[in-house]
Amino acid sequence: MKMLISGEGPRDLGVCNNAQGLCFDGDFNPGPMAVWLGRLWESLARYNLWDTPEAIVFVSEKHLSQKAKSSGKRMLPQRGKKQVAETALYFSNAQQLAFLAQQLASNHEVPVMAFLFRDADGTRSAPGQMWQTKWDSMVNGFKSAEFEFGVPMLPKPKSEAWLLCAGQTVQHSHAALEDISGNDDSPNSAKNKWDAFMGAPQNATAEADWCASNPQD
Numbered sequence: 001m002k003m004l005i006s007g008e009g010p011r012d013l014g015v016c017n018n019a020q021g022l023c024f025d026g027d028f029n030p031g032p033m034a035v036w037l038g039r040l041w042e043s044l045a046r047y048n049l050w051d052t053p054e055a056i057v058f059v060s061e062k063h064l065s066q067k068a069k070s071s072g073k074r075m076l077p078q079r080g081k082k083q084v085a086e087t088a089l090y091f092s093n094a095q096q097l098a099f100l101a102q103q104l105a106s107n108h109e110v111p112v113m114a115f116l117f118r119d120a121d122g123t124r125s126a127p128g129q130m131w132q133t134k135w136d137s138m139v140n141g142f143k144s145a146e147f148e149f150g151v152p153m154l155p156k157p158k159s160e161a162w163l164l165c166a167g168q169t170v171q172h173s174h175a176a177l178e179d180i181s182g183n184d185d186s187p188n189s190a191k192n193k194w195d196a197f198m199g200a201p202q203n204a205t206a207e208a209d210w211c212a213s214n215p216q217d
Contacts, residue, residue, distance in 0.1 A: 001045070001049070001113070002054070002111070002112045003049055003055060004057050004101045005114070005117070006061060007031065007117040008119060010029060011202075012119075013030070013033045013034045014033075014034045015028075015029050016029075017029050021060040021062055021063025022057065023058050025054060028056070031207070032163065033117055033162075035211040037115060059100060061093065065089075065096075068095075087133050090118060090134050091137040092141065093138070094116050094140075094141025094145075094152070095145050097114045097142075097150065098144075101149070112149065114142070114147070115150075116151070116153060117153040119154075121156065121157045121158075121182050138152035138154065139152060157190060160190035160194040164193060166211075177190075198210075
């Protein structure tokens with residue numbers, strides 16, 4: 001089994017450290033969300049993908065966009081002039097990730113699961129249905145490639161809300177966390193609240209270390 005993952009940067013799923021758009025093992029710096037995926041996988045499958053060479057493969061958002069441009073194929077659904085460009089990008093990213101997963105599965109003759117991480121919204125001004133629209137775009141992107149093992153990762157508004165949720169030790173409101181601003185320039189942004197919760201500004205390495213043991217379950 002292999003896991004193909006794509007994120008937006010070092011503080012979610014991670015980043016390649018070899019200046020390439022696709023990497024694995026020592027050429028990949030896993031972010032906090034990748035650590036969680038590995039832990040979740042181990043709890044379900046009873047083995048650790050991080051201990052298996054080339055089992056976790058990372059592909060950058062830029063690499064997916066380049067693949068879409070080089071393919072020369074227009075496979076996006078026809079939606080008219082009101083189609084939001086950003087949701088079309090989510091569709092395309094999922095579609096291209098699915099194609100790569102299928103290629104990887106064929107080359108190595110193993111099952112491949114694909115995880116596409118994207119933040120949902122940078123501000124609180126977008127309507128509530130925008131999250132669902134983006135989610136549906138990712139699901140439909142995987143479906144357009146006839147790929148059954150694609151998983152959207154779409155926090156609302158962004159990954160810091162998930163981190164804050166994982167840090168709670170008492171009953172709390174998930175809705176309140178989802179309502180935090182995802183705009184980093186906001187004084188009450190999810191990022192600022194997360195830094196305040198941890199007591200200092202965070203980086204990808206510190207967050208990945210924290211996620212190795214939080215939450216306990």
